[in-house]
Amino acid sequence: MHPARSVILFTTASGAGYGLLAWLGLLAALDLLPAWRWLGVAAFVLGLGLVVAGLLASTFHLGHPERAWRALSQWRSSWLSREGVAAVVTFLPVGVFAFSWVVVGQNSGAAALVGLLASLCSLATVICTAMIYASLRTIRAWASRWTLPGYIVLTALSGGVLLLALLRLWDLPLASGFGWAVLALLALAAAVKLLYWRDIAAERSGSTAESATGLGEHGRVRLLEAPHSESNYLMQEMGFRIARKHAARLRRLVLLLGFLAPFLLIALGQALPGIPALLAALASLPLVGFGLVVERWLFFAEAKHVVTLYYGESRA
Amino acid sequence: MTSLPRDPGPVKLGLVIDLDICVGCHACAVNCKEWNTSGHSAPLTDSDPYGAEPSGVWFNRVHTFEVVSEDGDSRTVHFPKSCLHCEAAPCVTVCPTGASYKREEDGIVLVNAEACIGCKLCSWACPYGAREYDADAGVMKKCTLCVDKIYNENLDPRSRVPACVSTCPAGARHFGDLGDSDSEVSLLVAARGGYELMPEQGCQPVNRYLPPRPKQPAGDGGAAALQPAAADAAPPGLLARWVDRMLSR
Numbered sequence: 226m227h228p229a230r231s232v233i234l235f236t237t238a239s240g241a242g243y244g245l246l247a248w249l250g251l252l253a254a255l256d257l258l259p260a261w262r263w264l265g266v267a268a269f270v271l272g273l274g275l276v277v278a279g280l281l282a283s284t285f286h287l288g289h290p291e292r293a294w295r296a297l298s299q300w301r302s303s304w305l306s307r308e309g310v311a312a313v314v315t316f317l318p319v320g321v322f323a324f325s326w327v328v329v330g331q332n333s334g335a336a337a338l339v340g341l342l343a344s345l346c347s348l349a350t351v352i353c354t355a356m357i358y359a360s361l362r363t364i365r366a367w368a369s370r371w372t373l374p375g376y377i378v379l380t381a382l383s384g385g386v387l388l389l390a391l392l393r394l395w396d397l398p399l400a401s402g403f404g405w406a407v408l409a410l411l412a413l414a415a416a417v418k419l420l421y422w423r424d425i426a427a428e429r430s431g432s433t434a435e436s437a438t439g440l441g442e443h444g445r446v447r448l449l450e451a452p453h454s455e456s457n458y459l460m461q462e463m464g465f466r467i468a469r470k471h472a473a474r475l476r477r478l479v480l481l482l483g484f485l486a487p488f489l490l491i492a493l494g495q496a497l498p499g500i501p502a503l504l505a506a507l508a509s510l511p512l513v514g515f516g517l518v519v520e521r522w523l524f525f526a527e528a529k530h531v532v533t534l535y536y537g538e539s540r541a
Numbered sequence: 542m543t544s545l546p547r548d549p550g551p552v553k554l555g556l557v558i559d560l561d562i563c564v565g566c567h568a569c570a571v572n573c574k575e576w577n578t579s580g581h582s583a584p585l586t587d588s589d590p591y592g593a594e595p596s597g598v599w600f601n602r603v604h605t606f607e608v609v610s611e612d613g614d615s616r617t618v619h620f621p622k623s624c625l626h627c628e629a630a631p632c633v634t635v636c637p638t639g640a641s642y643k644r645e646e647d648g649i650v651l652v653n654a655e656a657c658i659g660c661k662l663c664s665w666a667c668p669y670g671a672r673e674y675d676a677d678a679g680v681m682k683k684c685t686l687c688v689d690k691i692y693n694e695n696l697d698p699r700s701r702v703p704a705c706v707s708t709c710p711a712g713a714r715h716f717g718d719l720g721d722s723d724s725e726v727s728l729l730v731a732a733r734g735g736y737e738l739m740p741e742q743g744c745q746p747v748n749r750y751l752p753p754r755p756k757q758p759a760g761d762g763g764a765a766a767l768q769p770a771a772a773d774a775a776p777p778g779l780l781a782r783w784v785d786r787m788l789s790r
Contacts, residue, residue, distance in 0.1 A: 226665070288659015288679025295656055296637035302544045305662055306637035362631070362742055363668045432668070432739050434606075438620055439736045439750055440560075444610035449617060452570070452602035455595050459670045462661065531742065532670035535604055535622065 226364065227465040228525035231286040236354060237383070237517045239279025239312075240376070243347035244384020245272040246319055250344030252388075253322075253332040257399050260333070264395050265326040271387060273319065280312060304360055308353035315350050318343035351380045358524075365431045365541065366528040371421035378417050379517060382410040386487065386506070386513045393494070393503040400502070404495045408488060415484040418520065422476060425527065432541055437534035448537040463530035467523075475523050483516010545633060546645040553648040553720035554686055555626050555747035556706065557729055561754045562713035565605055565619030569705035569714060573601040573623070573684075576704035581685045582654065586677040598673045600624070600684040601705055618753055621714070623705065624671035624684035625738065625746030626650050632663035632672060632683075641681075648720070648747060649688055654680045668742040691716070719747050 249268055252258045284290040297313065299306040322343045325336040332340060355376035358367040385407045392400035434448070435441030487509035494502035531541040577600055578585040587597030601623040609615040626643075630650050633641045640656035641663050643649070652663075652672075657680040664672040664681060672683045687703035690696065700707055706714045717726035726749075729735065735749035 286660070288674070288676070288681075289657065292638070292656070292658045295639070295658060296660070299544075299637050299639050302634040303637045303662075305635065305660065309637060357635075357662070360635075361666055363666060430741075432741060436739050436741060437668075438606055438618070439738055439752065440606065440608050440618060443608045443616065443753065444614075445608065447607045447609070448604065449607040450605035452567075452604050453599075457596055457602075458598070458673045458676075459664070462664065462674070463670070530665070531668045531739065535670055 226525045226528045226530060227462050228522045229286050231282045233518060233521045233525070235279040235283035236376075237279075237514070237521050238275045238282065240351060240354070240380040241383035241387060241514075241517075242272045242275030242277075242279060243315070243351050244380040244382070245275070245387045246315075246384070247344040247347040247381070248384050248388045250318075250322060250340035250342070250347070252399070252403075253326075254337040254341040254344070256333055256337065258332060259397070260326055260330050260336075261395065262327055262330060264391060264397075265323065265332070267394075268388070268391055269319075269323040269327065271391075272384075273323070276312075276315075304353055304356040308350060308357060311346065311350040311353050315343065315346035318346055348377070348380075351376055363531050364528045365429070365531075366425040367524075369421055369424045371417060371424050375417050375421050378410065378414050379520070382407070382414045383513060383517055385410050386491075386509055389491070390503075390506040390510055393506040396499075396503075401495065401498065404491055404502075404506075407491055408495070411484050411488045411491070415480055418476075418479065418484075432531045432534060434534045434539045437531065447539075448535075451536065459532055460536055463532050464536055465526055467526040472523060472527055475519055479516050479520045479523070482512055483520060484513075487512045487516075545628075545630065545643055548645065549628070549643075549648065550646050551720045552646060552718050553626075553628070553747045554691070554717070555648070555719045555726070555749070556623070556686075556703070557715040557717070557719075557726045557735060557749045557751060558621055559713040559715070559733075559751040560618050560620065561751060562711050563603075563619040563621060564711050564713075565603055565617075566710065567603050568708050568710055569621055570599060570601045570603050572704045572708035574599055576687060576690065577685065580687070581689045582652065582682045584678075585682065586675045588677065598675050598682050600671075600673070600682070614756070616753065616756070621705070622669065622671075623748075624650060624686070625669055625744070625748040626684075626686060628745035628747060629743060631666040631668075631744060635662045635666045637662070649686045650683070651685055651688065652681055652683055654678070654682075657681055668739055668744065669746070686716075719749065 284293050287293060296306055296309045300310045318339050322336060322340045326332040355373045359372040361367050389403055389407050392403055434446040438446050440446050490505040490509045494505035529541045534541050574585055585598040589595050601621060604620045604622060606618045606620055607615055608618055626648055630643055633643050633650060638656050638658055640653045642651060659679040661674055664674060672681050675682050691701050693701060702716045706716045715726050715729060718724045719726055721727060730749045733751040735751050737746045737749060
């Protein structure tokens with residue numbers, strides 16, 4: 226599949242934003258976060274900023290962005306519509322929670338309940354995003370059972386490293402404990418991505434050039450002549466191919482720079498609290514961000530659509 | 542409403558394509574383009590049509606496959622492909638706006654260009670590549686089964702079939718109601734073992750393909766296989782034996 230820049234930006238940026246909002250709501254509900262105004266301002270500006278930037282980026286790839294509101298209507302059947310509804314609904318509890326924290330100075334009690342609701346809504350939005358991909362039978366890689374866990378874990382991770390940086394910035398006691406949680410998430414993220422890559426490499430009975438043409442009874446099917454001499458929309462959108470050696474190199478980049486390097490930095494921060502820990506948390510941000518963008522690019526580039534069977538592929 | 546019709550009617554209009562007859566002339570694709578560029582989903586935009594990288598929207602494309610059997614015999618199969626107007630159309634259910642819909646009365650799958658936001662998700666959901674994005678109009682387009690032709694009372698009744706069907710010079714394309722088991726197309730499918738494409742994708746396409754007929758065996762009026770000329774054995778015939786002797790010196 227063609228890795229469109231807008232969709233990569235959307236899923237990574239809004240994923241990180243929803244992750245941060247989800248952590249804020251959850252930890253406030255557990256009464257672990259002080260209702261300090263500037264901590265709230267920083268966290269909500271960051272979280273909502275990433276979410277809004279991502280949602281705006283997602284409309285860039287639309288043919289008619291001005292009609293985007295129509296996408297809220299078909300939640301009964303469409304995961305994309307559900308994602309839109311969930312994204313809009315999430316703004317409500319997040320808005321109330323942010324107001325209560327930043328303006329009223331209250332994030333426990335009733336505010337914590339709203340925070341928990343904001344947390345659940347954020348998670349629901351990310352699940353809808355993942356299901357847009359996971360529900361497509363035409364793309365075997367995306368239909369993998371590891372697609373949904375991947376999106377959830379990477380959201381928790383990217384929101385988690387953002388929150389850790391904030392906790393270190395304000396030098397909150399929670400930082401140390403949360404640091405361990407982020408370390409666990411980094412290990413979990415690497416494990417889930419490795420499982421995903423192993424899953425999509427497995428030769429399972431998918432569709433073939435024989436089933437696509439129904440000519441398998443007569444023998445092996447091979448494209449002899451394409452329908453036209455030039456490229457077309459289907460080939461550009463669905464026929465993106467990446468060389469295996471490039472994919473392998475990019476996967477290593479994700480694992481080493483996106484997961485291992487931040488793991489070492491944050492582990493170091495656990496041992497050296499104070500300024501070194503803050504610097505380690507800040508340095509891990511661009512690394513995780515870079516890792517996620519490459520991971521998301523690969524998620525598209527490595528996914529093969531069954532329509533390619535009509536354009537020369539033998540198995541998809 | 543992009544949910545599939547809850548009570549789909551009995552009528553399932555569709556195409557039956559005879560792969561034994563199709564000669565791969567592309568007339569169906571060309572006439573489709575010609576009719577539809579001024580039809581329901583007009584225009585079928587081309588970009589850079591006379592330039593170095595022409596590209597454009599087509600509802601029907603003819604692929605050509607080579608099928609090689611286990612004994613090394615091969616045949617060429619021309620394979621026209623357009624929307625199969627699936628009963629469980631995934632392109633319809635993924636649509637977030639309700640622009641994609643399946644008609645209750647005849648099962649035709651259409652796009653309402655006024656409501657389409659151009660998110661392209663339907664084209665990702667379709668295993669058959671039936672949907673093509675018009676970047677110029679910013680909306681998705683697809684085969685309409687010539688909905689503006691098959692019901693057109695200004696046309697002669699014989700012409701009220703999709704453009705690809707009326708233009709086929711070989712008679713390889715048939716149009717009719719595949720929901721009616723006594724219709725001509727249904728009888729044809731039953732007689733020739735018509736099949737659906739990629740049933741494993743679970744879309745329940747309406748269109749059917751008729752398989753190429755088996756080749757006639759050699760010696761039975763069919764094409765005889767080449768017999769290798771004997772390299773060493775003495776040829777029959779006086780002249781041939783003399784030539785063989787002269788050349789063998």
